[in-house]
Amino acid sequence: MAWMTAAEALDVLNVRPQTLYANVSRGKIRAKPDEVDVRRSLYHRDDVLRMARRANGRRKVEIVSSEAMQYGDPVLPSAISTVADGRLFYRGRDATALADSASLEDIAALLWECAPGEAAAIWPASAGNDVATASRGVTAAPVGDAAAGCTDTGKAAASSNGAGGGELVDGALAAGLFALARRSAVDAPSLGRPAAALRAEAAEVLATLVDAMVGKSSAAGRDAPVSTRLARAWHAEAHLDLIRRTLVLMADHELNASTFATRVAISTGASLAAGVLAGFTTLTGPLHGGAANAFAELVAQARASNADDAVRHWLASQRTLPAFGHPLYPDGDPRAKALLKLLPKVQPHEQLAVAAEQQAGELPSIDYALAVLTAACGLPSDAPFVLFAAGRCVGWLAHALEQVQANRLIRPRARYTGPATGVRADIRTRAQP
Known part of the structure; x- marks a missing residue:
């Protein structure tokens, strides 16, 4: 089952209804009208389960660190691309807008931060072709029936x-x-x-x-x-x-x-x-x-x-x-x-x-x-x-x-989950008079 009722979602998340609705409004949990009763909404199961895994209150540092490696959480700072408000951006520029005119070489020049004129030296055959230089913001002519x-x-x-x-x-x-x-x-x-x-x-x-x-x-x-x-x-x-x-x-x-x-x-x-x-x-x-x-x-x-x-x-x-x-x-x-x-x-x-x-x-x-x-x-x-x-x-x-x-x-460090090493027991033993 891909969708859950509000009661089911609240039971999984263990939160108040206001928190559920806030996550929906922020785009973190997808929702759609219930076809049986349009006054109610259904909530996407995968989104609810993902939020449930993340919403554990104040957790120990090692747990937070381990969960930071899971899908959807930031790992490294980067200025190259991001997804925001349902749109993909390359160095702050909408990727779908760039696709109207730019070539892959233009995007490489943008993402690799090539200096002016450097791209033409790297791709000499591309310089005279019918492509736009993304870093200069050249716009495209209408594509027509592509x-x-x-x-x-x-x-x-x-x-x-x-x-x-x-x-x-x-x-x-x-x-x-x-x-x-x-x-x-x-x-x-x-x-x-x-x-x-x-x-x-x-x-x-x-x-x-x-x-x-x-x-x-x-x-x-x-x-x-x-x-x-x-x-x-x-x-x-x-x-x-x-x-x-x-x-x-x-x-x-x-x-x-x-x-x-x-x-x-x-x-x-x-x-x-x-x-x-x-x-x-x-x-x-x-x-x-x-x-x-x-x-x-x-x-x-x-x-x-x-x-x-x-x-x-x-x-x-x-x-x-x-x-x-x-x-x-x-x-x-x-x-x-x-x-x-x-x-x-x-x-x-x-x-x-x-x-x-x-x-x-x-x-x-x-x-x-x-x-x-x-x-x-x-x-x-x-x-x-x-x-x-x-x-x-x-x-x-x-x-x-x-x-x-x-x-x-x-x-990254590993959060060890294997058999007990006995190190702590050895330390306690040595500490005894």
Whole structure:
């Protein structure tokens, strides 16, 4: 059951009704009208349980410290990105607004704090292209019908690349891991080096990852914008603008699992490539970066029966519904909204979105939008993974550069919960006369 009554929520939280309502008004707990009795409200179970875990009054320092490592609580100070009032900001600027005109290279210049003219030196081929410099606030011309000519088959690019199914995702993942590992073995440590040199190296690390995932022999040269390289590699030049927008929206998302892994590695003085490798390896796990595969399974189930049954059976298995809902966005993921408004409706994806909201109260996340983009524009099946990894690499590198400046090892303490060590007993014994 995804929703709880007020009585159930109050029982779990052990708070007064006013506190429950205050958490709803602050966006910490999602609520919706009860269809049976519109005078009442229902409250999202996951939000209530999360608040219950956090609302324990004044706790001991070690307990607070351990819980600070859990999802939703701040861990490290950062000036790179944040989510506030249901919107994503890159250094104080709305990411969805930046996506209207900026390239991924523009966002890299913004997040890496490149000096004026430095970006043109790092990406010489991008300087004369039809992209805006985000740090100067250049606005975009109207996009028009960005999705014109899209299909709903999702097969054209996959067949043209000579592969399909899970092979492409596995190939991109393995190639990225191998390429980053090779650099990690030889690149210089990050500490003690000039910031400008590190930014230039960051551009090389990004190029290395893109090379590995789409191939050095793609029609666009290595110095071309990443969006152009992907569009040509996928024979999807007609959808270049959508690919560009997606990369911008994927560039960073606060201190998620992959970003934290990157910062931990960099805090040891490891090279930028090693830090990105640490972040990239987290994408092997289904809980971060694996939503595309899980959603593909849900789509297959919907095609085999229908969307309502597919969602119902998925929820009955006690699995988290993939590509729907995000704790930071109770009113819906703005990144998904920014892309979906430019895309045609695709089935059974649209039917699954309706069923997910009706049965679980969940709205589409960026993972859903990536799946619709892939299906609508005939991109290869690895497109969601490649777009996520290529875009997020810019954010990983931004956090790596910020961590180098911090020059501090990230070393949390563990709150030991194992068998008794006997140390205290030994001390008491020795203290006796």
